[in-house]
Amino acid sequence: MSETSVKEGLSEIIDATRAMSEGDFSRDINTKMQGEMGELARYIDKTRKSLQKLDPAATVTANNIPHASNQLFDIAKATEEGTHKVLSITEKILDNQDAISNMVKELRDVATSKVVDSSAILKIARDVEAATSQNKDDLVEILTSLSFQDLTGQKIKKIVALVEDVETRILEILIAFGIKKMDEGKRHDMMEQLKVADPALKQDLVDDILKNLGM
Amino acid sequence: MGMPDLKIKILVVDDFSTMRRIVKNILKQLGYSDIDEAEDGVQALSMLKSGKYQFVVSDWNMPNMTGLDLLKAVRAEPSIKDIKFLMVTAEALTENVMAAVQAGVSNYIVKPFTAETLKEKIEKIF
Numbered sequence: 184m185s186e187t188s189v190k191e192g193l194s195e196i197i198d199a200t201r202a203m204s205e206g207d208f209s210r211d212i213n214t215k216m217q218g219e220m221g222e223l224a225r226y227i228d229k230t231r232k233s234l235q236k237l238d239p240a241a242t243v244t245a246n247n248i249p250h251a252s253n254q255l256f257d258i259a260k261a262t263e264e265g266t267h268k269v270l271s272i273t274e275k276i277l278d279n280q281d282a283i284s285n286m287v288k289e290l291r292d293v294a295t296s297k298v299v300d301s302s303a304i305l306k307i308a309r310d311v312e313a314a315t316s317q318n319k320d321d322l323v324e325i326l327t328s329l330s331f332q333d334l335t336g337q338k339i340k341k342i343v344a345l346v347e348d349v350e351t352r353i354l355e356i357l358i359a360f361g362i363k364k365m366d367e368g369k370r371h372d373m374m375e376q377l378k379v380a381d382p383a384l385k386q387d388l389v390d391d392i393l394k395n396l397g398m
Numbered sequence: 399m400g401m402p403d404l405k406i407k408i409l410v411v412d413d414f415s416t417m418r419r420i421v422k423n424i425l426k427q428l429g430y431s432d433i434d435e436a437e438d439g440v441q442a443l444s445m446l447k448s449g450k451y452q453f454v455v456s457d458w459n460m461p462n463m464t465g466l467d468l469l470k471a472v473r474a475e476p477s478i479k480d481i482k483f484l485m486v487t488a489e490a491l492t493e494n495v496m497a498a499v500q501a502g503v504s505n506y507i508v509k510p511f512t513a514e515t516l517k518e519k520i521e522k523i524f
Contacts, residue, residue: 323513326423330510333417334488337459 192220196227208235237355244348251342258335265331272321272328279321283314402453402524404429411435411442411456411468412486417509421455421486424513428520439463443471446478453523458487458494466497473502482523486511 192213199210212228214221290307293300408430412418418435425433434451436442440462446454454472458465465485473479482504487494490508498506504523507515 323424323427326420326427327510327512330417330420333412333414333420334509336414336416337488 188216189220192216192224196220196224199231200227203231203234206238208232208238233355237352240355241352244345244352247345248349251345254338254342258338261331261335265328265335268328269325272325276318276321279314279318283311283318286311286314402520405432406430406452407432407434407450408453408455409434409436409442409445409451411437411439411454411460411465413437413457413460417457421516424516425455427513428517439465439468439471442468446472446481447475449477451478451481453482453484455484455486458485458489458498466494466501469498469501469503484519484523486516 195213199212202208202210208231210231212224212231214225214228216224286307290304290311293303293307408425410418410421410425410433412421415437418437422433422435434445436445438460439456442454442456443463445451454468456465456468463471465487469483469485472481472483483502484505484507485498485503486507486509488509495506505519507519
């Protein structure tokens with residue numbers, strides 16, 4: 184190869200690599216050169232093309248990530264508030280249940296007394312009706328309050344789609360740069376087991392891990 | 399306007415099983431007992447084509463066929479085009495409501511909703 188063509192070749196590679204370092208992946212590199220220069224040119228051009236493909240896709244994905252964090256925060260908040268709402272209503276119902284229990288005791292007392300007071304019995308009947316009616320309304324309110332699961336579930340679906348997208352992008356980058364995954368042996372196996380474990384079994388697995396760590 | 403016949407056959411359409419269960423339970427509390435479920439628009443449409451249903455309560459965001467597309471399909475099918483259709487959805491944007499109205503929706507409820515709201519909207523439809 185002549186000195187000029189080596190210089191030109193190098194010059195082209197340097198220009199293209201400089202552009203890449205500034206985020207511009209559009210500059211073609213002459214890959215027809217011979218020898219080591221040609222190999223260098225081809226390798227850099229391959230990397231350039233991979234990065235060029237990644238760039239717009241990665242930008243879109245990256246733009247969605249802060250949005251996803253906000254959504255996750257909203258979901259945590261919504262499930263907490265939803266649960267508190269249901270708990271409050273449940274507490275009300277439990278109190279009413281106790282009140283009804285007491286009314287029934289009172290009813291028994293009135294019914295077993297020497298002189299049966301019908302008006303007292305009627306009053307207790309009305310009180311029980313009112314309390315059970317209130318409980319019914321409260322139970323229906325629990326039904327509607329539980330709809331928070333649907334709203335948070337839909338948001339979660341969208342975030343799952345985003346996370347899968349991010350995983351794909353990362354995989355593309357790993358492939359583009361030919362980075363190999365490290366093998367983690369027993370730790371990796373245990374991580375996999377934890378992922379698929381039944382929640383009831385997870386404690387056993389955790390205890391096992393703790394034991395292995397000497398606890 | 400008024401109280402609909404409590405014996406009507408209703409189809410509840412939503413991809414979230416919890417939501418279908420909630421809507422079904424509230425309808426039961428309101429006195430309706432003949433209620434079926436579908437988990438997406440495609441399944442719903444084939445069930446509706448049997449001609450047995452008088453009322454559809456549907457979500458908007460569903461896989462395979464959205465609530466809006468289901469509505470359009472129902473209104474385009476001569477044998478079932480007059481079925482009462484209530485959209486129950488988290489989508490509260492103006493253009494969504496307008497699109498639904500243009501497609502012939504009978505009424506529109508935004509999630510989360512109360513049992514009272516559902517009752518009022520149903521009474522307005524029938």
